[in-house]
Amino acid sequence: MKLLKSKGQHILLDRRYLYKIVRYADLNYNDVVLEVGCGLGNLTKLLLRSVKKVYGIEIDPRFCKLLREKFAEEIENGRFVLIEGDALKVDFPKFDKFVANIPYKISSPLTFKLLKQDFKLAVITYQKEFAERLIAREGSKRYGRLSIVAKAYCRAEILETIPPKAFKPKPKVESAIVRIIPEPEIFVENKDIFEDLVRFAFSRRRKKFGKILDEWCKEKGFKVNIPSEYKDKRPEEIPPEVYAEIADSVGEKG
Template identity: 45%
Template sequence: MLSETLKILNKEGIKLDKRKGQNYLIDNKVLSQIIQSAELSINDTVLEIGAGIGTLTIPLAKNAGKVIAIEQDKRIAAILIKRLDKLNISNVDVIVGDATKLDFPKFNKVVSNLPYKISSPITFKILEKKFDSAILMYQLEFAERMIAKSGDSNYSRLSVMMHFYAEVEMLFNVSKDVFFPKPKISSAVIKLTPKNKVEFNELFLKVTRALFQHKRKKVRNALMDSFHEINDLDKNERKIIISKLDQNIMDKRVIMIEPDSILKLSKELEKLLKEYYN
């Protein structure tokens, strides 16, 4: 795969830019694992983000009913279209543009080697849509934060949000040696299965952000230190509000509290703030 990738890029005079996340998979075994994990059929419409020269797009097209391939780089997209035409592959719609800004056509599965710099915004954009499952490649560190549970060193805001949005399964790790150009860190393939989303408001997001700025501190102290993320109350007013919250939660360290407890905390806080201003 490396020789084929280099041949295509050299022929078109393309130099890949790692800063844009242009690290292409060059290992057939990993490619096959991704395709098998997606469990594709003729009934599936697959969304692929960061299609590149079609390393993943082409086998997706051979296994699914339709593929929507998004590629931001116009020159790379032109190569992809040329390759698809040469192979007489007609079930791929190539969209040239920034996936973070585009309106996605309808799809029921996502399979992508994501450009790592947009991992977070793209993941949450996808999770706002209705779909069956997603097989996505991330930087290993990001993937570990996605699956982390309370008490884990990688537990983070991302972990909390993923708890409410999807079932997250780490499928397998991917060595940095199977990409060209070689990235500095390893990757992992994750399976996402959407949950029935819990409704929460902006305050929950603010509380979560405030807490994880100090995840090693007790909840009480983390809220005191970052209450400006939630509201502009002064120090004494903060103390009064925080003293009325569930003290069992307040006494725990942020890293130890479950996502459901954070949601409960945000609802309590919302009620107290309403009472304070009325």
């Protein structure tokens, strides 16, 4: 089967890393796991050995055909449920843990979708650069919208990196195994306002934060007080908790 780089189809073949992913997920037989991007079923096979049930989402019809043949028995007894479709569009089933080597092309939207779900733990293989953005703090060159918003939903850590040679075809970048625990690092009462503020700020990241806030308040009809020490800083210099405090302190419109 020809693997398509254009669709982000880099299959993890090195069994050492596949086994490590399973171990990091701390699986038990009562777990229900969701896997996105099942591909050839290498990780799926190990998951089915360890848990009660696996839901797999796969968009490529060729892979789906192979998976139905490979796991016919598990599908028949209900331990493997294959969902053929786009993981960004289909509704996620109820699950305990998310364990997957995801297509890197959809890392950002898929992660934002995942963080809105109810789950216990996620272990995900990302492009290393994306993983570094996910865990970055203010002042880092990787710090941005993803870094800030994620902290309102979870704690994330890079467990280890994976070299390109572990995949086929080899990607041009290093990968990283990341563990996500759905325990927020910062408290945000109004997440919609918070996420809108972060998005707005980083769409104007060359401006000073005080000016950005003036524009945001004018557009939204809000009133906020910004600590003076942050007015002349850029968005990437503002700590996540400051975005949270501002979002939760907005006055009434009008």
